[in-house]
Amino acid sequence: MNEHKIFIPVESYLIFVNPHFTLYQAPIGLPIIFPTQLEPFIKKLNDKSVFKVNPLLTKFADKLIANHLPDTHLTQKLHYDYDELRKGVYCHLCDSIKKGYTSSRVSLKCTSCGGEQKVTAAIQRSIEEYQLLFPKKKLTTNGVYNWCGEIISKKVIRKYLIQNLKIKKHGRSTYFE
Ligand SMILES: [Zn+2]
Numbered sequence: 001m002n003e004h005k006i007f008i009p010v011e012s013y014l015i016f017v018n019p020h021f022t023l024y025q026a027p028i029g030l031p032i033i034f035p036t037q038l039e040p041f042i043k044k045l046n047d048k049s050v051f052k053v054n055p056l057l058t059k060f061a062d063k064l065i066a067n068h069l070p071d072t073h074l075t076q077k078l079h080y081d082y083d084e085l086r087k088g089v090y091c092h093l094c095d096s097i098k099k100g101y102t103s104s105r106v107s108l109k110c111t112s113c114g115g116e117q118k119v120t121a122a123i124q125r126s127i128e129e130y131q132l133l134f135p136k137k138k139l140t141t142n143g144v145y146n147w148c149g150e151i152i153s154k155k156v157i158r159k160y161l162i163q164n165l166k167i168k169k170h171g172r173s174t175y176f177e
Contacts, residue, residue, distance in 0.1 A: 006060045015041075082134065088149030089122045091115055103151055119152055123160045138175035139165070 001007070015033040016023070026032060033041050088097045089108060093115035101108040107116045127139065130147050137143065141158045148157070161167075165176035 001060070004060070004063050006056065006063070008056065008060070013041075080133070082137075085133075087147055089126055089151065092117050092121070092125070097149075101151055105153070105156060108151070119156060120160055123148065123152065123157060124164075138170075139177070140173070140175050 001010070011031070013031045013033050015038070016035055017038065019035045021035055023032075023034070086097060089101065090097050091101075091110040091113060094110060094113040096110060096112035101110055103109070103119070105119065107118055108122050109116045123144065126148050127144060130137070130144065131139070139161070141154055141161060144157050144161065145152070145154050161176045168175050168177055
């Protein structure tokens with residue numbers, strides 16, 4: 001607005017437009033508009049005289065439309081390669097992947113924060129990450145083993161895959177869906 005020399009008062013709000021969104025224990029008094037407040041909020045805006053259509057606002061609207069960027073960074077594809085990504089299990093408490101884990105068959109203990117997570121939960125999360133990043137890759141015991149940074153035994157991973165996914169055969173190889 002400064003750039004275009006348009007001076008109208010600005011009030012900023014954080015607006016949640018997804019009707020299914022809920023924010024628990026939100027502090028009172030913040031300039032937040034929740035989905036259920038959206039309609040009365042817009043009505044209130046329309047009632048305010050400053051928002052009545054005038055030549056200045058029309059000019060501003062035209063500028064906004066002219067400067068609209070149809071492509072945002074969200075639609076740009078990221079390029080990444082399996083080999084160049086760091087393998088390992090993220091700690092669900094401190095997001096650390098750096099220091100690693102002491103692992104038993106049942107749980108992984110983060111050497112950074114000391115937090116523990118169940119091995120099965122760690123495998124499940126790692127599979128979800130893997131499938132999100134590489135939807136075309138087939139899920140195999142060796143693949144998950146490598147993706148988890150080779151800190152969970154293949155035996156445990158295989159057992160998890162057999163129990164939770166469908167086993168598929170392709171020639172001599174086996175994968176999971
Ligand atoms: Zn941790």
